[in-house]
Amino acid sequence: MKIVFMGTPDFAVKALEELVQAGHEIVCVVTQPDKPKGRGNQVQISAVKECALKYDLSLFQPHKIKEKEAVEYLKTLEADLFVVAAFGQILSKEILDMPRFGCINIHGSLLPKYRGAAPIQWAILEGEQQTGITIMQMNEGLDTGDMLTKCVVDIEPKETGETLFHKMADSGAKLLLETLPLLEEGKLKPEKQKEEDSTYAPMIKKEMGKIQWNKDAETLERLVRGMNSWPSAYTFLEKKTLKIWDADVEKKNSQLPAGTVTEVTKDSLKVQTGDGLLVLKSLQLEGKKRMEVKAFLLGNKIEPGTSLG
Numbered sequence: 114m115k116i117v118f119m120g121t122p123d124f125a126v127k128a129l130e131e132l133v134q135a136g137h138e139i140v141c142v143v144t145q146p147d148k149p150k151g152r153g154n155q156v157q158i159s160a161v162k163e164c165a166l167k168y169d170l171s172l173f174q175p176h177k178i179k180e181k182e183a184v185e186y187l188k189t190l191e192a193d194l195f196v197v198a199a200f201g202q203i204l205s206k207e208i209l210d211m212p213r214f215g216c217i218n219i220h221g222s223l224l225p226k227y228r229g230a231a232p233i234q235w236a237i238l239e240g241e242q243q244t245g246i247t248i249m250q251m252n253e254g255l256d257t258g259d260m261l262t263k264c265v266v267d268i269e270p271k272e273t274g275e276t277l278f279h280k281m282a283d284s285g286a287k288l289l290l291e292t293l294p295l296l297e298e299g300k301l302k303p304e305k306q307k308e309e310d311s312t313y314a315p316m317i318k319k320e321m322g323k324i325q326w327n328k329d330a331e332t333l334e335r336l337v338r339g340m341n342s343w344p345s346a347y348t349f350l351e352k353k354t355l356k357i358w359d360a361d362v363e364k365k366n367s368q369l370p371a372g373t374v375t376e377v378t379k380d381s382l383k384v385q386t387g388d389g390l391l392v393l394k395s396l397q398l399e400g401k402k403r404m405e406v407k408a409f410l411l412g413n414k415i416e417p418g419t420s421l422g
Contacts, residue, residue: 116137118141125219143172144159147162194214198285199219204251214297218258223263223265237268246288330362330387362389362392363391365389382396382415
């Protein structure tokens, strides 16, 4: 099959690499345009573009994939299949109908749960013990197409957004290679999604990492893991941002208000929440490096009664 691959972030890279290494014909890689980033406004290329350059693959970076010029270019490729993985732009019906086998998407959840932009983080935030990959036939809806294949991925008790992200990328690439021959041979039975079982996983925004101390400790511990590595869970210490990188839950309460440090040990800070204590293990104060609490306390004096937030 002649394949056009569409993707942008790290999540998509493993799938592209596996396709290349398995000998599939990649006629073009479509990714988002280069963008200036950071204080110096230096141009940054996408992870998928980096991968495409590594393998000397043809590149296409349209600002708007739906524009006439972009659509006409895609037609010239005469591809049998478009493989999409976190591309970042919505495809028109004209594009979806273009390849012989249509367009398939590698989605980071067990659909119909967690449709949307951030299924990996939301699975952790919602306390799921399992998630997975769904490869679906794309239609004009938001992750509403017929499901072709699935695989389950376990979420470990201390799983973070970052560690789960890498596991899901590997699982998605593996499932894609298993799916392609079945698709080509007509051996797949598309399964419609049940709308009544659908949930939505909206894009993660920086402000979502701000800790609301009146929430219970278990919810906040999941926030710490789900927001790792971006945007991170954070609070404030004397008007400076304090990122929380690792925390545990202690199921007891003090008489102190939520957000108050109740106890300082040699390697932890215990903070009262709306229900239970959040035991902080790894921190990063604004302008400083990430460090374990034991090291943090050497340069920062924190006593019981200190208020965070």
